[in-house]
Amino acid sequence: MGTGIVTGTGTARRPRAPVAVIGPTAAGKSELALDLAEDLDGEIVNVDAMQQYRGMDIGTAKLDVADRRGIPHHQLDVLDVTETATVARYKIAATADVERLLGAGRTPIIVGGSMMYIQGLLDDWEFPATDPTIRGRYEAQLADIGSVALHARLADVDPVAARTILDSDGRRIVRALEVVELTGRPFAASAPTIGDPRWGTRILVLDRDRDELDARIAVRTDQMFDRGLVEEVERLCAAGLRDGLTASRAIGYAQILDHLAGDCTLDEARERTLIGTRRYVRRQRSWFRRDRRAVWLDAGAPDVHAAARTALGVS
Structure with missing residues (x-):
């Protein structure tokens, strides 16, 4: 694939294609993404699942508006905490953002670390249908026996999926079990074939x-608690956080909810948040x-x- 660079009189060279700045939590993606957006006449397209939620700011390390350098951000604050975040919904909405920006001559800077969201967007993942009856049955089991025990059941029917899904991630465990039952095939069989990324996206x-x-991660965890994560969760509880299937299970938020329910001390919630983030x-x-298309920085x-800039061929 070529460099995908265009030039304009009096302007810096910039990629025709989007640039994805991805990687693990706390690596420093947001600052680099803003730098590249300024270089490339770009706008940010968020690909962090939990930053889609309004009011989930401290615990997701969402940039304050004042720190966004005036650069428009898309797919931030688009869901209420009672709504279920899905890769399918995100893919439709983010695809529209990317294509609108490309059509306007802007460079989409896709930034975040939510793995399935990234793959859904860049590899045009077509998701298996859902069955409310099957999903409801597994969600009832999750509520009854907990995520660890349900994860063990997943390991029995699809050990490969169990190795890639945390035993604390109840929603993904439920979805994997649902897909296995619906399709009769392992969960990974529904994953896309890795080829050229959509729009020729350059992946960093x-x-x-x-x-x-x-x-x-340890410093960030301490800062979240010191900045008022408990108070943020309390405010979100008034907006229905406990009823949200995905928002309530976000790392940090789930642990604070356990603390508020009396299931652990605040120090224990902090330690569990740290451990969960590292995992x-x-x-x-x-x-x-596993993505051989990426350039590692x-x-x-x-x-x-x-x-x-060198990796992108930007002068």
Whole structure:
């Protein structure tokens, strides 16, 4: 595939195609994405599932409006916490954003770390149908026996899926079991074939040394709690957070809800949030390493912005 660069008189060269800045939580994607948006006359398309929710700001590390440098952001604050976030809905909405930006001569900068959302958007993933009866049955089992026990049932019928889905991720466990029952095939069989990414998207994966990233996660977790994550969750409870199938299970939010229910102390909620984030990061890294199309960048390098420009062929 070529560099996908266009030139204009008096303007910097920029890719025709979108640029995806993806990678594990706390790597530093947002700042690099803003830098590239300024370089490439771009706008941000969010691909973080939980940043779609209005009011879920502190616990998702959502950039404040004042920190967005005046650059438009899409797919932020588009759902209420009572609504269910789905890859299928996101794919339709984000596809429209990307194609509108391309049509207007702007560069979409796709940024985030939600693995299935990224693959759904960039690989045009067609999702198996859903069956409310089957899904309802598994959701009832989830409520009855908990995610760990339901995960064990998934391991019995689809061990490959069980290895890639956290035993705390009840919603994905339910979806995997539903797909297996509906299709009679492993959950992974419904995944797309990895080929050229849609729109010729250039994929950059931003990562850091493992110990450095672990330290950043610890600092971020402390900052979230110090900035008022508990109070944010309390406000969202008044908006129906406990009834939300996806929002209530987000890392950090689920642990605070357990604390507010008296199931753990605040210190325990903080520690569980830290552990859950680190586990999620391990899974992100494993997922992104399978994508041979990506250019990997070290976020701890002296000038990762320059490295990204070089990778994109931007002068």
